[in-house]
Amino acid sequence: MSGRTSKRPWLIALGLGVAVMGQAQAVSLEPMSVDAKKSELGKRLFFDNRLSGDSAISCGTCHQPDNGFANSEALSPAYPGSKGFRNAPSLINTAYKKSWFHDGRLGTNLNDVTRENITEDYVMNMDMRLMQERLKQDPVYVQMFKDAGYGEPSNGAVRKAIPEYLKTLVSKNVAYDKDSMTESAIRGEKLFTGKAGCSSCHSGLLFSDGKAWNTGVPENPEIFRDPERHATFIAFNMFMGNENYMNLKRDVGAHVQTHKADGTDIGKFMTPSLRELKYTAPYMHNGMLATLDDVVDFYNQGGGVDRNKDKRLKPLNLRASEKADLVAFLQALSGDPLTGDQYVWSKADYSYKTIANWTKAKN
Numbered sequence: 033m034s035g036r037t038s039k040r041p042w043l044i045a046l047g048l049g050v051a052v053m054g055q056a057q058a059v060s061l062e063p064m065s066v067d068a069k070k071s072e073l074g075k076r077l078f079f080d081n082r083l084s085g086d087s088a089i090s091c092g093t094c095h096q097p098d099n100g101f102a103n104s105e106a107l108s109p110a111y112p113g114s115k116g117f118r119n120a121p122s123l124i125n126t127a128y129k130k131s132w133f134h135d136g137r138l139g140t141n142l143n144d145v146t147r148e149n150i151t152e153d154y155v156m157n158m159d160m161r162l163m164q165e166r167l168k169q170d171p172v173y174v175q176m177f178k179d180a181g182y183g184e185p186s187n188g189a190v191r192k193a194i195p196e197y198l199k200t201l202v203s204k205n206v207a208y209d210k211d212s213m214t215e216s217a218i219r220g221e222k223l224f225t226g227k228a229g230c231s232s233c234h235s236g237l238l239f240s241d242g243k244a245w246n247t248g249v250p251e252n253p254e255i256f257r258d259p260e261r262h263a264t265f266i267a268f269n270m271f272m273g274n275e276n277y278m279n280l281k282r283d284v285g286a287h288v289q290t291h292k293a294d295g296t297d298i299g300k301f302m303t304p305s306l307r308e309l310k311y312t313a314p315y316m317h318n319g320m321l322a323t324l325d326d327v328v329d330f331y332n333q334g335g336g337v338d339r340n341k342d343k344r345l346k347p348l349n350l351r352a353s354e355k356a357d358l359v360a361f362l363q364a365l366s367g368d369p370l371t372g373d374q375y376v377w378s379k380a381d382y383s384y385k386t387i388a389n390w391t392k393a394k395n
Contacts, residue, residue, distance in 0.1 A: 061125060061128065061202050061203055061209070061237060063202060064127060064199040064202070066196060066199050066200055067180070067196055069176070069179050069180040069181070070180045070181070070182075070192070070193050070196040070197075071193075071196045071197045071199065071200050072176070072180075072197075073173075073176045073177065073179075073180045073182075073193040073196075073197075074193035074194040074195070074196045074197025074198070075197045075200075075375070075376075075377045076172075076173075076176065076377045077091075077190055077193055077194050077197075078090065078091045078092055078194055078197055078198075078377065079091070079092040079376065079377040079378075080377075080382075081093075081384070081386070082163070082166050082167075082382075082384050083150055083156060083158055083163055083190075084111065084150075084156040084157060084158055085111070085156065085157035085158050085159070085162075085387075086111075086112060086157075086386055086387040087384050087385070087386045087387060088111075088112050088386045088387075089109070089111065089112075089156060091149065091156075091194070092376075093109055094108050094109055094110075094116075094120040095120060095122075095123045097369070097370060097371045097375060097376050098311075098369070098371060099311055099312060100122045100124055100308040100310070100311030100312040100366075100369070100370075101122050101123040101124050101201060101370070102119070102120050102121055102122040102123075102311070102312040103119070103120035104313070104314075105119075105120075105319070106119060106252060106254070106314050106318065106319025106320065107119060107252060107254060107255070107261065107318065107319055108120040110154050110155060110264060111153065111154055111155060111156060111157045113260070114153075114154040114260055114261075114263065114264045115258060115260040115261040115264060116154070116261070116264065117252075117255045117261050117262075117264055117265040117268070117283065117318075118134050118283070118317055118318060119134075119314065119315075119316065119317055119318055119319040121133075121134065121304065121312075122305070122307075122308050122311075122312045123198055123201055124201045124202070124203060124307065124308045124370060125201070125202060125203055125238060125305060125307055125308070126142070126198055126201070127142065127195065127198050127199045127201070127202075128237065128238055129238070129242075129305075130242055131242060131302065132145045133145075133302075134285065134301050134302055134304075134317040135244070135284075135285050135286045135287075135288050135289065135301065135302065136244055136286055136289060136302045137272070137286075137288050137289060141195070142194075142195035142198060143191045143192060143195060144191075145195075146190070146191045146194045146195060147160075147191050150163070150190075153267075154264045154267065154268070160187040160190075161187070163187065163190070164185055164186055164187050164190075166384075167185035167190070168184065168185050170382060172381060172382070173185050177189055180193065200374070200375065201370055201375065203307050203308060203366075203367045204367045204368045204370065205367045205368045206307070206364070206365060206366065206367035207364040207367075208221075208361075208364045208365050209367075213360075213361070213364045214360060214364070216356065216357045216360040216361075217357070217360040217361045217363070217364040218361075219354075219357040219360075219361075220357035220358045220359070220360045220361025220362070220364075221361045223350070223354055223357060223358050223361070224358060224361055227348065227350070227354075228331070228348055228350065228354075228358060229344070229348075230331070230358075232344065233245060233303045234303060234306050238305040238306075238307060239305055239306035239307060239365065240302075240303040240304060240305045240306070241303050242302070242303065243302070243303055244285065244286035244289070244297075244300035244301055244302050244303070245300055245301070245303060245342050246285075246298075246299040246300045246301075246338055246340045246341050246342055247301075247331075247335040247336065247338075247341065247342060247345060248299075248335040248336025248337055248338040248341040248345070249299075249301070249316045249317065249318065249320055249321075249330075249335075249336055250320055250336055251281070251282050251283065251318070251320075252318035252319065252320055255283070255318070256281065265280075265283075266278060266280075269284070272288045273288075273291065274287065274288065274291075275291075282298070282299065283299075283317070283318065284297075284298045284299065285297075285298065285299055285300045285301045285317070286300040286301060286302065287299075287300070295340075296340055297340075298340060299338050299340050299341075300340070301316075301317045304317075306362060306365050307365050307366065308365070308366045308367070309324060309362050309363070309365060309366055310363050310366035311366060311369060315327050324359045324362050324363065325355070325359055327362075328350075328355045328358050328359055328362075329355070331345070331348065332347065332348045332349070332350050332355060333347055334346050334347040334348070
């Protein structure tokens with residue numbers, strides 16, 4: 033243990049710290065109340081390929097436990113016949129969030145986030161009426177839905193059970209929370225809140241202010257080089273009502289929320305949580321930065337080049353030792369990997385064939 037007492041007024045404000053002479057001791061994220069049977073059902077659903085149209089992918093295909101429930105690919109996998117155009121974010125601690133997706137377009141609740149990911153054609157492409165019938169054919173599900181108090185399998189119950197499971201994905205045994213950081217990480221925290229200015233956006237319990245900013249992250253060229261990714265990109269922007277979507281050469285980000293006529297919101301993305309970074313490389317909304325060292329270097333040079341870049345971003349002039357300390361602090365925000373049976377449904381308890389060449393399938 034480092035024996036330090038951290039000055040974290042936001043912990044006091046949220047009632048999550050123990051006040052000591054006007055300071056607050058670091059604490060871990062407070063566990064949420066979870067219904068065990070509902071979350072167990074949600075876990076099976078999360079890793080079940082049958083929730084996708086052709087039974088090829090599950091939620092866990094993109095949000096992999098070994099990668100902090102994110103994905104090791106810069107740009108996310110997607111439904112067969114398409115490819116993703118953004119990096120899959122971690123789902124650890126997602127139940128604490130107030131808005132979701134890199135552009136922040138959903139700020140309601142995880143019930144709606146679950147629906148969008150299951151039904152969106154380039155994600156899981158599932159008609160939830162068909163999904164419901166598939167689940168009814170599985171006696172294990174019939175019993176699990178009943179035991180969870182949902183009655184027979186239904187779309188609404190799926191949209192409740194998966195979020196219940198996500199509530200179990202909470203950072204565990206984090207050095208920062210346990211006040212057991214290394215001396216290098218402690219120095220890094222001082223840089224984080226001081227000279228480097230990271231905490232101006234990465235604040236609060238999740239190290240995110242929940243707002244969208246433009247930091248000049250370069251575009252990922254694969255979005256425009258790969259025809260399947262580009263088709264997905266165009267379809268998304270058309271659906272979101274973005275102007276001139278056929279000719280876009282950049283991801284407009286949070287512009288989907290406000291559609292400002294002057295375009296000053298283009299290229300803004302939600303401040304991501306910094307928890308569990310150890311497992312979730314590559315980084316940024318499009319996976320353009322491969323390592324935490326790359327992330328620190330990016331901000332040390334003042335971010336990227338963009339006409340809408342936040343004016344607060346300036347070169348930091350950090351020394352090599354300071355950059356190493358900052359990386360040590362960022363690594364101290366990760367805990368134990370959530371890869372055991374408590375978090376992962378690893379039982380091979382059903383058999384259902386993937387529909388081959390689904391685009392050519394006929395009734």
